Amino acid sequence: MSGAKTSILLVLLVYQCPTVMLGRDCTWLYEDVRAGQEFYPTPCVRCNCSETGMVTCTSLCELPTCVDQITREGECCPICPNGPNCYVGDKIIPAGKAVKIDRKVCRCPDPWPGDGYLHTIADCRPDGCFYENGSFYRSGEHFEPSPCKFCTCPLEGGEVICYETTSCFEPCVDGVTHPDKCCPSCPNGYNCYYGDEIVPGLPGDKFERDGKTCQCPKKFWQSSQAECVD
Incomplete structure (x- = not known):
């Protein structure tokens, strides 16, 4: 009978002490990082060691909306001192309006910010106009973006000219x-x-x-x- 009691006690002890699985540590630049630990390799980057031993990092800065960004001393993220812009060859043009260069009408890509190198290059077309939504119209072309709005692209190209009927009686x-x-x-x-x-x-x-x-x-x-x- 004593042997039977001992067996029961052993079963209860095993049930009450489950095995605890610990997360795997990570290695970052030859240094060990504990699982679940958050660290900052630079002031602008936040990293985390996952329970599976993988390091994931996130930038704390948004993509700059310009090609001539600068980072001021003592600050983390770059800024655009001249506002949003993009490249036409080696020239920089402001975003938000059409610019005529070498008999072409150029405009920074829209929407901004982009997610890669192509978004830093302007879209250039033969003489004509870009409208707000990025649509392109030939010189002298007329169009109606809405029932009460009438627009035209001037013969010389450049900026679209619109007039809108605001009141009808x-x-x-x-x-x-x-x-x-x-x-x-x-x-x-x-x-x-x-x-x-x-x-x-x-x-x-x-x-x-x-x-x-x-x-x-x-x-x-x-x-x-x-x-x-x-």
């Missing part, structure tokens, strides 16, 4: 604006207000109300209320 008080059209339409015909009543009629059309002679206003953009005289 149709002579009705119940106009409807469609997403593919610039100005509202009048689905129920032309009309104006007499108080809270909607009265059909063109600007200048006369009608009688409450012993008064009224007409829909000719300057509809100033008022939609009918003009009345006793």
Whole structure:
């Protein structure tokens, strides 16, 4: 019986003491780094030794948006003292606008920042214009980026010239604006207000109300209320 009791105790002890697996250490430049430890080989780089013995590092700086970046003394990350820019050959041009060089129109790539060497080189085309979204248009070409916006690329190329219709006035008080059209339409015909009543009629059309002679206003953009005289 004593032998049986001893066997039971041994089983319980093994169950209560599971094996603990420790993570593997890492080696960085011939130095040991403990698993889970975070370290900084340079002020701008953060590294971590994983439980599997692998070192992973992350830069604390964003990619610079220029080709002439500098790092000031005492600081970690580079900055762009002249703003975002890119190369055209050995020349540097500012980002955000088209520049004419050697009978070509050049523009820094968009969107910025890039993720490699190609993003530091400008996109250059024959005479024409670049628009905001990077689209290219030939000299003299007209286009409409939206129903109310009209643009043209000048004959000499360079910057796109646009004008936008900011206000449209149709002579009705119940106009409807469609997403593919610039100005509202009048689905129920032309009309104006007499108080809270909607009265059909063109600007200048006369009608009688409450012993008064009224007409829909000719300057509809100033008022939609009918003009009345006793």
